[in-house]
Amino acid sequence: MIVVQLPILLSLLRTAEASTVLQMSAPSAELASLASRLSSVATFALAPVKPPALELLVGVSEQPPTATARQAAPASMKTRENTTQSLRESELATLAGEIEGCRRCERLVAWREQVARERRAAYAGETYWGRPLPGFGDPAARIAVLGLAPAAHGGNRTGRVFTGDRSGDFLFAALWRAALANQPSSLARNDGLALRDAWVLAAVRCAPPANKPTPQERDNCLPFAVRELALLPELRVIVCLGAFAWDAALRLLALAGRPPLRPRPRFGHGVEAAPLIGCFHPSQQNTFTGRLTEPMMDAVFARAQELAEHAPAIGAL
Numbered sequence: 009m010i011v012v013q014l015p016i017l018l019s020l021l022r023t024a025e026a027s028t029v030l031q032m033s034a035p036s037a038e039l040a041s042l043a044s045r046l047s048s049v050a051t052f053a054l055a056p057v058k059p060p061a062l063e064l065l066v067g068v069s070e071q072p073p074t075a076t077a078r079q080a081a082p083a084s085m086k087t088r089e090n091t092t093q094s095l096r097e098s099e100l101a102t103l104a105g106e107i108e109g110c111r112r113c114e115r116l117v118a119w120r121e122q123v124a125r126e127r128r129a130a131y132a133g134e135t136y137w138g139r140p141l142p143g144f145g146d147p148a149a150r151i152a153v154l155g156l157a158p159a160a161h162g163g164n165r166t167g168r169v170f171t172g173d174r175s176g177d178f179l180f181a182a183l184w185r186a187a188l189a190n191q192p193s194s195l196a197r198n199d200g201l202a203l204r205d206a207w208v209l210a211a212v213r214c215a216p217p218a219n220k221p222t223p224q225e226r227d228n229c230l231p232f233a234v235r236e237l238a239l240l241p242e243l244r245v246i247v248c249l250g251a252f253a254w255d256a257a258l259r260l261l262a263l264a265g266r267p268p269l270r271p272r273p274r275f276g277h278g279v280e281a282a283p284l285i286g287c288f289h290p291s292q293q294n295t296f297t298g299r300l301t302e303p304m305m306d307a308v309f310a311r312a313q314e315l316a317e318h319a320p321a322i323g324a325l
């Protein structure tokens with residue numbers, strides 16, 4: 009409903025702006041009709057009235073186009089971000105399915121399945137995963153943690169890398185202390201573990217005998233890591249757990265077309281060769297002997313977080 013004071017309305021009728029306003033919209037038509045009837049009976053003289061802002065008079069509800077555009081932009085950008093994110097998550101899921109179905113390395117396929125059939129006595133009642141393992145974590149991760157390969161009775165049993173073994177206990181406790189994980193343990197695929205700003209993966213996706221993949225098996229598998237990391241657009245730092253992961257990371261960067269680092273950087277705990285940081289592997293051999301301690305691993309993740317704040321995104325690998 010439109011309410012307009014008569015003097016103001018008649019003043020408006022004397023101005024070109026008013027006639028324009030009165031032709032603008034359906035409510036304005038109602039206003040024009042009312043004004044026409046009133047002006048035919050109004051015989052008193054009017055003092056000049058300064059018209060208030062037009063939108064106050066006619067109750068214009070539309071915002072200026074620029075304001076509407078300013079409001080609409082964040083919403084549409086948000087939609088685009090959400091769409092991009094779900095596309096990326098869908099591509100990661102597709103890649104995970106491809107990895108899980110891989111049977112390329114005959115020796116590793118035979119070993120992972122044999123371990124899954126025979127099982128360790130302590131896990132005799134469990135159904136082993138017995139397949140390759142994709143990486144997992146936060147698709148918006150800035151930090152990737154690259155390991156060697158799944159453990160025969162760890163990831164190869166539980167179906168998630170570094171899950172269900174002592175190395176994982178040490179690693180995820182460190183990720184939790186660094187606020188990169190929501191809990192300090194990683195026991196099973198459905199244990200509620202969620203990573204934030206971190207993605208964990210292995211260079212070789214099948215458990216190898218004696219934890220030693222052959223160079224050929226490594227080369228067969230590395231393209232999976234290249235593709236997986238390329239789907240993490242925010243990635244800035246790769247923490248390499250052990251010399252094998254360090255070497256694999258240098259190779260995958262080369263596979264992705266990056267110029268080789270010269271001289272080739274040697275692995276060491278805390279060594280940096282952007283975008284890589286070296287960290288001793290959290291194997292029992294290292295953690296039980298004190299070669300790798302909690303403060304040492306905490307320092308690596310603190311440094312990784314520091315670099316993640318300033319380093320450029322690695323980009324499509």
Ligand code: SF4
Nearest residue numbers: 110112113140214229
């Ligand atoms: S190690 Fe990699 S390439 Fe070889 S079978 Fe397993 S998933 Fe496939």
